[in-house]
Amino acid sequence: MSKIKTAFFCQNCGTQAPKWMGKCNACGEWNTFIEEVIQREVKGQPGSPTRDPRTVIPTRISEVTFRLETRINTHDQELNRVLGGGLVPGSLTLIGGEPGIGKSTLMLQVALKCSDQKILYITGEESDQQIRMRAERLGFTHENCFILTETNTQSIFRHLESLAPGIVIVDSIQTLQTDLIDSSAGSVSQIKECAAEMQKYSKLTNTPVFLIGHITKDGSLAGPKILEHMVDTVLQFEGDRNYGYRLLRSLKNRFGSTSELGIYDMNDAGLREVSNPSEILLSQRDEAVSGIAISAMIEGQRPMLIETQALVSSAVYGTPQRSTTGFDARRLNMLLAVLEKRSGFRLGHKDVFLNIAGGIKVDDPAIDLAVVAAVLSSNQDIAIDSNTCFAAEVGLSGEIRPINRVEQRISEANKLGFERIFISRYNTKGLESKRFTIQIIPVGKIEEMYGKLFP
Numbered sequence: 001m002s003k004i005k006t007a008f009f010c011q012n013c014g015t016q017a018p019k020w021m022g023k024c025n026a027c028g029e030w031n032t033f034i035e036e037v038i039q040r041e042v043k044g045q046p047g048s049p050t051r052d053p054r055t056v057i058p059t060r061i062s063e064v065t066f067r068l069e070t071r072i073n074t075h076d077q078e079l080n081r082v083l084g085g086g087l088v089p090g091s092l093t094l095i096g097g098e099p100g101i102g103k104s105t106l107m108l109q110v111a112l113k114c115s116d117q118k119i120l121y122i123t124g125e126e127s128d129q130q131i132r133m134r135a136e137r138l139g140f141t142h143e144n145c146f147i148l149t150e151t152n153t154q155s156i157f158r159h160l161e162s163l164a165p166g167i168v169i170v171d172s173i174q175t176l177q178t179d180l181i182d183s184s185a186g187s188v189s190q191i192k193e194c195a196a197e198m199q200k201y202s203k204l205t206n207t208p209v210f211l212i213g214h215i216t217k218d219g220s221l222a223g224p225k226i227l228e229h230m231v232d233t234v235l236q237f238e239g240d241r242n243y244g245y246r247l248l249r250s251l252k253n254r255f256g257s258t259s260e261l262g263i264y265d266m267n268d269a270g271l272r273e274v275s276n277p278s279e280i281l282l283s284q285r286d287e288a289v290s291g292i293a294i295s296a297m298i299e300g301q302r303p304m305l306i307e308t309q310a311l312v313s314s315a316v317y318g319t320p321q322r323s324t325t326g327f328d329a330r331r332l333n334m335l336l337a338v339l340e341k342r343s344g345f346r347l348g349h350k351d352v353f354l355n356i357a358g359g360i361k362v363d364d365p366a367i368d369l370a371v372v373a374a375v376l377s378s379n380q381d382i383a384i385d386s387n388t389c390f391a392a393e394v395g396l397s398g399e400i401r402p403i404n405r406v407e408q409r410i411s412e413a414n415k416l417g418f419e420r421i422f423i424s425r426y427n428t429k430g431l432e433s434k435r436f437t438i439q440i441i442p443v444g445k446i447e448e449m450y451g452k453l454f455p
């Protein structure tokens with residue numbers, strides 16, 4: 001009998017060490033090392049796909065057979081866009097998110113919508129009755145959707161071989177267990193090995209595989225972090241419990257851009273795709289309130305209008321407070337300094353609070369002008385007309401700078417019924433303003449905008 005081999009693994013980042021350590025050298029976390037058995041058979045792995053290394057030889061890149069990339073439609077427009085235009089055959093996608101955020105719901109919904117594909121939904125978290133109940137709640141079903149309640153990868157691969165599904169969904173990677181490794185499900189070495197087996201399967205059979213992975217608030221559960229480099233795409237499903245909607249972001253994508261954002265609305269009958277994000281990002285208000293400015297932003301490829309709220313009040317304590325939600329606090333400080341120094345607005349002794357509506361985080365610089373307008377509106381206590389929006393960056397000398405894809409932003413604002421949009425004077429070159437019914441107001445300096453905004 002061979003000797004049992006063990007090693008210590010950081011449960012946070014997956015670093016392997018021969019002995020226990022208090023602090024992980026790689027990620028700096030304390031008390032994360034746990035001993036795990038790493039007994040591994042080398043040959044004759046039952047069930048798992050293996051490839052004879054002799055059949056693979058180095059090939060010139062020009063001689064590799066080139067197939068036009070085809071994408072599988074997931075029948076979920078938000079997911080399709082975040083994936084970069086659909087699902088790539090043979091890709092491995094990880095969907096991470098906190099427990100209860102709606103990962104299982106999203107994936108089951110995809111499984112139930114793709115009636116043109118044979119889909120296998122493997123679950124180690126719920127029973128088939130529970131899945132059926134959820135499917136009833138979602139309200140649609142089809143003949144090609146199969147459920148498998150199994151956690152052992154060897155027997156999963158046997159089923160995969162006989163069923164040969166078009167798409168595989170694993171809920172969740174933390175529940176899988178392979179016979180090749182002797183530690184408990186959910187440990188770092190199990191997660192790594194199971195993901196490697198799924199990866200091998202997806203590449204050999206050209207089947208797209210979704211892996212669901214949990215992360216807890218403090219990131220203490222092993223999983224998504226160690227898997228990030230193994231998979232092709234990492235999607236993060238997130239949301240605020242206070243709001244009904246959920247955001248699907250891509251953190252890594254070998255087949256598309258990572259700046260795309262998918263938005264869903266969680267209701268009684270599952271997740272509804274929100275194709276017009278402005279509808280939830282603009283708060284409904286009847287009376288005009290000061291301190292609110294709308295910005296025409298672009299997330300990924302998609303323009304959206306988003307509300308910026310500012311509150312400026314006299315500081316009660318000696319040091320004024322500056323606090324932001326969804327916006328970089330240093331950027332706010334910079335904009336306040338520009339307002340003070342370049343444009344002569346006295347804000348140094350004022351508390352400034354800034355909030356981007358809807359819990360969205362923004363890093364598009366085009367929001368600057370809306371932030372400045374909201375701050376000035378709150379400071380003067382004059383409301384900005386609700387049919388006005390903004391799209392420009394603000395520079396250190398108080399100049400209003402051009403931004404990219406201004407036409408797309410203007411046309412979105414136009415579509416949503418806005419009547420005026422402030423943009424940078426340098427953005428007007430080649431702009432066909434006659435195409436739009438919205439009034440375009442080019443400005444070059446903050447004072448100029450101020451004069452036109454509050455005449």
Ligand code: TYD
Nearest residue numbers: 099100101102103104105266267268269270
């Ligand atoms: P779930 O998909 O089980 O989360 P995860 O797999 O990420 O742990 O989602 C659970 C939550 O979603 C739960 O709090 C109830 C809510 N939900 C709805 O609001 N509507 C629905 O139709 C469904 C199926 C779930």
Ligand code: MG
Nearest residue numbers: 103104125171
């Ligand atoms: Mg779940």
